[in-house]
Amino acid sequence: MGWTRRALIKGSGLALLSLSLGGTPPFLRRAAAAAEPLPHGRRKVLVALFQRGAMDGLMAVTPVHDPALAAARPNLFMGLRQGQTDLDGRFAMHPAFAPLLPLYREGRLAVVHGVGSVHKTRSHFDAQDYMEMGTPGVKSTPSGWLNRAAGLLGPRASSARMVALTDKLPRSFYGDRPAIAVDDLQSFGIRVPDGPEASERFRAGFASMYAGSAKRLARRVGKESFEAVEVLRKTDWSGYRPGDGAVYPDSALARRLRQVAMLIKAEVGLEVAFTDAGGWDTHVRQGTAAGSFADRAAELSGALAAFWTDLGPYQDDVTVLTMTEFGRTVEQNGSLGTDHGRGSCLFVLGNEVDGGRVHGTVPERLVKDALEDGRDLPVTTDFRSVFAEVAGKHLGIPRSHDGLVFPGWEGQRRRLMKT
């Protein structure tokens, strides 16, 4: 045996793999993958997108006929004359979100306004953690709401059920179920400095080393990990072409959403995807039709619209849910920006979404008395009632299980989906 193996190693590096793993070498596997049916088939996929830094919901979707808002923001208010696009006679959308407008008109995109947390913290970190853990005010929650939700999705889980396109595992994904964070699909897995062939060789070596470990945990997690690596490497990502002529803009978020689309179409068993985009903390020179807010909005809408087009026939399987930790002050501050507030808005995109509408409650006039703590857009919709509705309906989690996804929550889902 030893002799045979040595001879093979000398002859071909790749032959080693077929021996030690009992599988086929990667180039053959890729060729086979193109012809054979993939193991997991199509699944419903929830795509969660976190806008970190707290998006100004009142600039994204503005109650344009409110003189109190106009007065509170002499340099930042945008009405229809400043370029906002009317949605329903009351609210209008920032022009940089234009790529999403057709989806709104077609009834696939919904806005929910006045969304936020029941916990009043205005700290980014606390609020993001609470939102991702799904337990406002409780810091000791060990797991994230998406991991708990994924735990309710039935037994045929792929090792790529939960994938975050982020540089580290997001809190939403913490928990018992296998979840992976990937910054780049092409480079996920064992990477050694000597190139892809050496990486393959080391991957096989480590898979075998962990499979033979005396430690039970190392064996189990090793198996899960190398399976995930396997699943993700089965497809030749480098040859990917977006569908339906979709053109992704050149941004980090667009590259990440493009990879989510790749995963969905590769049918690797993805059910919950997560990614995030920063830069929404607009304390200084927020801008109007142009400026830092507009840049972030254009990046988000351009990437999301391209993603949706790219999905093509897979659109029926996918719902996108955006979220941000809180909103911003109604009044502009002394640096032509806005400070940390409470309620903001979010977007839900999908063919099952009750779209083309602005859901939620925003006071008729944003006068001081109508504001939360006299300064902020009041939180009128608990984010959990939106998350539970969207994730629950789209992924098929019964209402009776909402308490498992959001421990301690006794609220009701807010109706946002058609079914």
Add this chain to the structure above:
Amino acid sequence: MVMTWRLGLAVSLFAVLAGGSAHAVELNLPYREEGLSRQQAAAHLLERFAFGPRPGEVERVAGLGPAKWLARQLTGGLPDPGLDERLKVFPALSMTQAEIHEVYVSNGRLRRRMQSEGVLDPAGTSRAEMRRKMAQYREEHGLQPYHRLFNRELRGQKLVRAVHGEDQLAEVLTSFWFNHFNVTTRNRGARSRVLTYEREAIRPHVLGKFRTMLGATAKHPAMLYYLDNVRSRMAPPGRNRPVRGAAGGGTGLAGGMMAAAPAERPRKFGLNENYARELMELHTLGVDGGYTQRDVTEVARVLTGWGVMPYGERRTKIEQRIARGNRNLVQQGEFLFRKRWHDTGAKEVLGVTFPSGGGAAEGERVLDLLAEHPSTARFIATKLARRFVSDHPPEALVARLAGTFARTGGDLAAVMATLAQSRAFWAEARTRGKIKSPFELVASSLRALDADVRRSRPVMQWLERMGQPLYGYTPPTGHPDYAASWMNSGALIARINFGVHLAGGRIRGISLKRLPKRRRRDVMTTDKALAVYGALLLPARDTREIASEVRKTIPRDAERKDMKVAGMLLASPEFQYR
């Protein structure tokens, strides 16, 4: 030496412990009874009571005698000029809290300061121009970017101490106790104070009395901010709008990373139970330690008025008021007791009555009660046993440790000595069931290959990927200390890649003396490299299984086999355990 060895390795030494009391630490390490050689015992000690062995250290400790080495470590305070020299690059380590605040200034604070001085008008200045002006202002006033305080200095010093320091047990214990009394740089109020928190409330006390450390953490601003006690106050009559606990909503009025103070900040008066609860649940009694919700509320009432010296003008004003003889304010360093915020009514905590009219001393008495409580002895014993012995420590061991804790009045060095003298501790050397935390993995890798740490930032990014953002863990529970919490698919892939990258010379800021980047090609065969790096990374251990996988994976014609072999050993399942 041989005599002592024959006598069952009993070494009797006097250790002077913090607090000035000298007492005998009688160390009798029963490793022979568990079938371990002196070498194996040394290796086990270095893996559990240090951040892993450095080259040749197993032999040195074995030569000195494991008991002698441990006695020195339990005394602590070893002279360490090499470390002192390395720590010079972190100026914040020798600054007071107020100096730190003066020097490390965020962009937001700098902008406001420049605005108020009339040297910057954000509304009428382009972003590029603003950046330039701010950089110039920093230069002229000797100011450092805020993030440097925690990204470079706080995190950097920890890595340097773990890799290069001689007081290894104290440093391991500092990690343990920091995690026990967790605070985080992700909390806005605590952020600038985490460095002094570790320096003053944790590190000096890890071999001293538990009560001293408990008191130091309770009064440190980092903890007072992190668990909201700064917001907890008695309501003046008629203005009571109670805020209860953190979960009820409405405790946080903190702004965020850059927020200016809100124009109108509604005042909240009321009790905040957050710290009182965690004090009992996480720091002392444990969740089943026998306290009630009523005790939580009562302890919160006792601690009303325990607050923090503010920064800047507000600090000056308070100092002036104290100088003028204001008796409602009592300052102790950065701790500030505000008598007018204190609930002076009668209270009852764990069955002990506190008559009305008490002040800051009530809090001290509550800390005494908690530190002396049998549940605390058990809770601390369990956590130490889990950290140093096994995920599921034997009940008899926990009972022994709790006994030492109670008998010695919470003498932490004595508890560690009891632990090291238990057979359960030595029995673990055979199974090696404790998984290394990512930080322990990193530190032990760098020690084994005799690393020189020049920059810590790249390593910190690896730590985040592996699941341990240093000083950045939000929950007050600290990281759970059992294997499953560190091991998941993403984290394991990151661990493996870390090992391969480190050995391949691909992590910036680090050079490895035992694995130099510049070296002639193929200086070693795979077998030679296995012998060399096996001895460094997995000393006194059977590596035959791993070696056979390594031989299968590394082709004969590969370049730099030393790097590849070391990478595979670092990434092996064996090296993930201690």
